[in-house]
Amino acid sequence: MISMRYFADRQRQNRRQIHWPNRWQITVLATAAALVAGCTAASTPASNAAAHAGAAGAAASAASQEVSAGSAPIGPPAGHQPAVPPSRTPVSNGTDTGTTAPHCAHPAPDWDQVTTKTTEHTKATEGYASVDSALAGTTVDLYISTPAKSFRVDAYRMGYYGPGPQACAVWRSSPFNGGVQPAAVIVGKVHESTAPWRRSLTVPTAGWQPGNYLLRIDGGTPAQRSFIPLTIRSASFAGRVVLVMPDTTWQAYNTWGGYSLYFGPDHRSADRSRIVSFDRPYGYGRGAADFIDDDLPLVTLAESLGIPLGYATDVDLQRDPAAFRQARAIISVGHDEYYSPTMRDALTRARDAGVNLGFLGANDIYRKIRFADSAIGANRRIINYKDATDPIGVPSLVTTQWPDPPSNDPESSLTGVAYRCASDTFYPIVVADAGNWLFAGTGVRDGTALPGIAGHEFDGVNLAKPMPHPLEVLFHSPARCKGRATHQDSTYYTTPSGAGVLDVGAYFWTCAIANTCRIPIEPASTRIITQVTANFLWAAAAGPLGRAHPAKDTVRAFYPKPTWPRWR
Numbered sequence: 001m002i003s004m005r006y007f008a009d010r011q012r013q014n015r016r017q018i019h020w021p022n023r024w025q026i027t028v029l030a031t032a033a034a035l036v037a038g039c040t041a042a043s044t045p046a047s048n049a050a051a052h053a054g055a056a057g058a059a060a061s062a063a064s065q066e067v068s069a070g071s072a073p074i075g076p077p078a079g080h081q082p083a084v085p086p087s088r089t090p091v092s093n094g095t096d097t098g099t100t101a102p103h104c105a106h107p108a109p110d111w112d113q114v115t116t117k118t119t120e121h122t123k124a125t126e127g128y129a130s131v132d133s134a135l136a137g138t139t140v141d142l143y144i145s146t147p148a149k150s151f152r153v154d155a156y157r158m159g160y161y162g163p164g165p166q167a168c169a170v171w172r173s174s175p176f177n178g179g180v181q182p183a184a185v186i187v188g189k190v191h192e193s194t195a196p197w198r199r200s201l202t203v204p205t206a207g208w209q210p211g212n213y214l215l216r217i218d219g220g221t222p223a224q225r226s227f228i229p230l231t232i233r234s235a236s237f238a239g240r241v242v243l244v245m246p247d248t249t250w251q252a253y254n255t256w257g258g259y260s261l262y263f264g265p266d267h268r269s270a271d272r273s274r275i276v277s278f279d280r281p282y283g284y285g286r287g288a289a290d291f292i293d294d295d296l297p298l299v300t301l302a303e304s305l306g307i308p309l310g311y312a313t314d315v316d317l318q319r320d321p322a323a324f325r326q327a328r329a330i331i332s333v334g335h336d337e338y339y340s341p342t343m344r345d346a347l348t349r350a351r352d353a354g355v356n357l358g359f360l361g362a363n364d365i366y367r368k369i370r371f372a373d374s375a376i377g378a379n380r381r382i383i384n385y386k387d388a389t390d391p392i393g394v395p396s397l398v399t400t401q402w403p404d405p406p407s408n409d410p411e412s413s414l415t416g417v418a419y420r421c422a423s424d425t426f427y428p429i430v431v432a433d434a435g436n437w438l439f440a441g442t443g444v445r446d447g448t449a450l451p452g453i454a455g456h457e458f459d460g461v462n463l464a465k466p467m468p469h470p471l472e473v474l475f476h477s478p479a480r481c482k483g484r485a486t487h488q489d490s491t492y493y494t495t496p497s498g499a500g501v502l503d504v505g506a507y508f509w510t511c512a513i514a515n516t517c518r519i520p521i522e523p524a525s526t527r528i529i530t531q532v533t534a535n536f537l538w539a540a541a542a543g544p545l546g547r548a549h550p551a552k553d554t555v556r557a558f559y560p561k562p563t564w565p566r567w568r
Helices: 004-016 023-035 049-059 247-252 291-304 314-319 321-326 341-352 509-514 523-541
Strands: 126-129 133-135 139-158 167-172 176-179 185-187 192-194 201-204 211-218 225-233 241-245 275-277 309-313 329-332 356-359 370-372 381-383 418-422 457-460 471-481 484-494 500-503
Touching: 126 211, 133 309, 139 225, 139 291, 192 275, 211 291, 225 247, 225 309, 241 291, 241 314, 241 523, 247 275, 247 314, 247 381, 291 509, 291 523, 309 314, 314 321, 314 341, 321 341, 329 523, 341 356, 356 523, 418 471, 418 484, 500 523, 509 523
Parallel strands: 126 225, 133 225, 241 309, 241 329, 329 356, 356 500, 457 484
Antiparallel strands: 126 139, 139 167, 139 176, 139 201, 139 211, 185 192, 211 225, 275 381, 370 381, 418 457, 471 484, 484 500
16 A cells, blocks of 8 residues: 555656665664674663553653663663674675574675666667575576666675675676567456566576575666566574565555556556566566665665574465464565465464564555466466456455455564554654563653654454454654554464564564665664664563563553454
């Protein structure tokens, strides 16, 4: 879900090809270095019941309260140390050995020197891969179109490598002849856009460490370059915190060929695609979709903490749902809106098996999808009608929104909060429970406001919809939706299985870690968001959160009501 103004602004930004020269690297390096310094976090005063009861009133004046950027140093919460001693480079390599990755042999400081304009109206350098994720050792086909006479492909593993570039060069192809491939093909009334291209080359991945990669097509100059994102997934998720890339949502917003799941070429919703395909380049983010600005900051932070990590895309939830039940935690990275029944069921079953969940965005699991195969491979097409015109005759597969008929299954039954609103005003999120363990080391108090973090979209508690209990409200933030006063909420709950579930309910959460959001984020907010995220990841890596950090139900303090149903 998104506002039309946001979508238009996003497209204008893509056309301008705004280049961020390592600004995010500077912020992540600074915060990551502090995180692994082994500092003992200062404890924060515990909130009492009276503070909870008065939180709703205090939130009204929260915009005037500030936190100093020089408060308590960033570090692990008291009594909890990093899994890897600070003297070592704390990068999990994602293999089954649990060891840390070696120092990068080939740092790539110029990895992001890309200015190509990836639109359907220009003959740009662009491409796509035959898979969204692959196991190391398998081959990946690339389909590339470029006006350059020749090109090569460089593969970079993206993440944390200490005080240096956040990209490690792992492979380079030989030169290939360039050439512009055919224009997009648009299929019928569903307006499915595909790039019917011949295969350009095959990439070997033998010896590649699991993680998130950018394959950079290089036609010789920054204007003749573009990215292709690829995840090398972990062979096993057992005992790992799995970072799940939101590939289905990237594809939903992809306008390559003129169509996305939102609009057609004339920006009319009625002309939108009903099916979008992975068999085409990403027409935004320099070919990398939302990965660089929205998702890479979280990946870099997580790798800096020394916890055992796993890597996957959300399509892997569809491919092998049972594999995720062996994880310590599953982290939905960034804006993760589009889920099939199998994907959602995979998270629910994992939670019920004691696997912690983290939703680090907003508007998650709101759109219902189903998959179909393409000529290239399985699960390469995403079907989403958004309304009752979906022609499938199976009610459980109709692709309206999850909260709408015939599904009638709001996302809040899993995430804890429900989608609230898309807004062109970027509201602060306001601390409601400073004594919660997640705020250890932040120096915040109830009423501390973090400007802009709610972002374009935000979630909130909705008593009319199913929600798990006990549900603890962490942020409770005044906002407006369609002219009416409302609130953004971030929540945490625990389950009988021991699993803990965090939903931050704020669109700009992950980009705030590296200050790569579409608006500037204050340093104090960056530090606090980073510390809270690190606290969650450290604790989630240790096992079911409910054992050490059982949730307390505080919903009534913010949304008074005599009774509500107990949903599980």
